[in-house]
Amino acid sequence: MSKGRAKENRPGLLRASLNPWLVRVEDHPERLAFVLHRVTGVIIIAYLLLHIIVTNTPARAGWEAWDQLMEQFGTNIVNQVGEFIVAGSVLFHGMNGIRLLLAEFFGVCIGRPEKPKPPYIPPTYRACQRQLLYLIFAVWPILWVFAGLLIFGVF
Amino acid sequence: MGASRIQMWQYITAILLIVFLGGHLVERLPWLVGAESYHDTLRSSFVSKQYGSWWSIGLLILAYTALFHGLNGVRGILHEWKPRLGTLWDAIIWAVFIVFALIATYTVAALW
Numbered sequence: 258m259s260k261g262r263a264k265e266n267r268p269g270l271l272r273a274s275l276n277p278w279l280v281r282v283e284d285h286p287e288r289l290a291f292v293l294h295r296v297t298g299v300i301i302i303a304y305l306l307l308h309i310i311v312t313n314t315p316a317r318a319g320w321e322a323w324d325q326l327m328e329q330f331g332t333n334i335v336n337q338v339g340e341f342i343v344a345g346s347v348l349f350h351g352m353n354g355i356r357l358l359l360a361e362f363f364g365v366c367i368g369r370p371e372k373p374k375p376p377y378i379p380p381t382y383r384a385c386q387r388q389l390l391y392l393i394f395a396v397w398p399i400l401w402v403f404a405g406l407l408i409f410g411v412f
Numbered sequence: 413m414g415a416s417r418i419q420m421w422q423y424i425t426a427i428l429l430i431v432f433l434g435g436h437l438v439e440r441l442p443w444l445v446g447a448e449s450y451h452d453t454l455r456s457s458f459v460s461k462q463y464g465s466w467w468s469i470g471l472l473i474l475a476y477t478a479l480f481h482g483l484n485g486v487r488g489i490l491h492e493w494k495p496r497l498g499t500l501w502d503a504i505i506w507a508v509f510i511v512f513a514l515i516a517t518y519t520v521a522a523l524w
Contacts, residue, residue, distance in 0.1 A: 270489070270492065270493045295485075295489065298482065298485045298486075299486070299489075301482060302482035302483065302485065302486055305478055305479065305482055306508075306512060309475060309479075309512050309515050309516050309519075310515065312516075312519055313515055313516075313518065313519045315456065315459075315460070315463075315519075315523060316518060316519045316522035316523055320456035320460060321456075323456050323459070324455060324456050327451065327454045327455060330454075331451040331454070347433075347437075351429075351430070351433070354426050354429075354430075355430065357426075358423060358426055358427065361423070362423040362426075407440070407441075407442075407449075407450040408450060410449055410450070410451065412449075
């Protein structure tokens with residue numbers, strides 16, 4: 258045991274919840290999903306606050322000011338990249354949110370409790386929430402690319 | 413409000429967000445709203461119609477639920493970060509919620 262001040266029994270906010278690159282995800286994709294849910298949530302709330310201010314423009318300065326603003330946003334690559342990141346965040350957060358609602362709120366896709374026996378794999382990890390998570394990881398990049406094609410004006 | 417009750421509201425607002433945010437995002441699909449591109453759907457000719465219809469109430473509900481859901485998530489992270497400052501975090505989060513809810517309400521009311 259180390260001398261002096263005892264260490265807190267937590268790994269630190271950054272490692273625990275905000276940085277997906279610091280997470281060990283071997284055999285625990287739920288852990289990666291948890292961190293990505295937080296990271297995308299922080300991105301979305303930052304965007305939401307800006308969005309509420311920006312969408313107030315026509316109420317303050319009229320629709321001409323709005324059109325000028327949208328013209329600037331539509332031609333600025335930095336804004337487009339920002340929108341692309343927000344789109345990916347919303348897509349992951351939304352799909353993983355549906356999985357969490359099913360598992361935590363409606364109590365489905367989490368398996369049944371059972372007597373623990375080797376190799377001690379919790380029923381939750383063998384339940385359909387895991388398949389849903391794999392499906393999310395598979396569908397998410399496809400939808401994100403589709404959103405990117407829209408945002409960058411490919412179609 | 414107890415922690416478990418707030419968590420219930422987090423799930424309820426999540427369900428509402430699926431409905432209202434889903435509707436809001438569908439409006440950005442150009443072929444569904446008769447626009448030429450995604451950026452065309454953001455022009456005043458399209459957006460002003462949404463604010464001038466009953467859907468503006470949906471937009472207002474969307475703003476309130478998204479603010480509650482998002483800020484409550486941030487509140488949770490702040491409580492984990494510095495639990496001793498819980499009362500301060502609650503006060504800051506509620507203040508931000510009220511300010512931005514008022515801005516959203518003003519936007520919808522002015523453009524109705």
